[in-house]
Amino acid sequence: MKTGNRQRGRQELSIGAGCDRLATIEHEFLHALGFWHEQSRSDRDDYVTIMRDRIQDGREHNFNKYDDKTSDFLNVPYDYTSVMHYSKTAFRNGTEPTILTNIPAFIDVIGQRMDFSEYDIQKLSRLYNCILNWKTCVA
Numbered sequence: 001m002k003t004g005n006r007q008r009g010r011q012e013l014s015i016g017a018g019c020d021r022l023a024t025i026e027h028e029f030l031h032a033l034g035f036w037h038e039q040s041r042s043d044r045d046d047y048v049t050i051m052r053d054r055i056q057d058g059r060e061h062n063f064n065k066y067d068d069k070t071s072d073f074l075n076v077p078y079d080y081t082s083v084m085h086y087s088k089t090a091f092r093n094g095t096e097p098t099i100l101t102n103i104p105a106f107i108d109v110i111g112q113r114m115d116f117s118e119y120d121i122q123k124l125s126r127l128y129n130c131i132l133n134w135k136t137c138v139a
Contacts, residue, residue, distance in 0.1 A: 023083045023113040030084055030120070034127055036071050038078070038085035039099060039110075040064060047078045048110070049100045059091040063098070074126045079119040080106040087111020 015025055039048055042065060050063045063086075079085065080101060088097035088107055101107045116124075124130065 021113045023115050026116060027083050027113065030124070033124065035084050035120075035123070036066060036073075037062075038080075038082040040066050040071070041073050041078060042066060042068050042071075043078060047080070047102050049102065051096065051098050051100060054092050054094060054096050054098045056091045056093045062086070062091055074123050076119050076123050076126070079117055080109050081112060081117040082120050083113065083116055084120065085110045085112075 015028055038044075039050070040063075044050075044065055052060065052063070055063060080103075086099060087110055088099050088101075090098055090111065092098045097107070099110060101110060
């Protein structure tokens with residue numbers, strides 16, 4: 001079973017202009033550690049609606065949905081507060097949102113780049129066999 005988005009070999013991180021928040025760097029490191037974007041989950045349609053006609057040409061792949069054989073979300077519920085979730089305005093081609101939350105109260109929550117969410121930490125702990133104290137991982 002493939003866990004997360006882990007790949008073999010060297011991985012480059014996009015950390016440069018525009019990466020001025022700690023959580024943006026956390027986001028990029030989580031990719032390297034095996035995380036997909038939250039809105040790529042196989043169950044995402046239960047939580048968000050992707051407005052494909054509002055996405056910039058050539059950026060549609062950023063909104064792909066992956067089946068359970070491609071990725072494993074480690075039995076953690078969908079997380080609107082994940083540092084791995086795109087914002088409502090990600091890759092938009094105009095002024096309208098590209099992602100709508102099925103629970104309207106979360107529309108301005110998605111895409112936060114403040115810090116890991118509790119579920120981000122829980123997934124990281126499960127992926128790397130961290131026990132009790134999430135900062136102490138078993139290799």
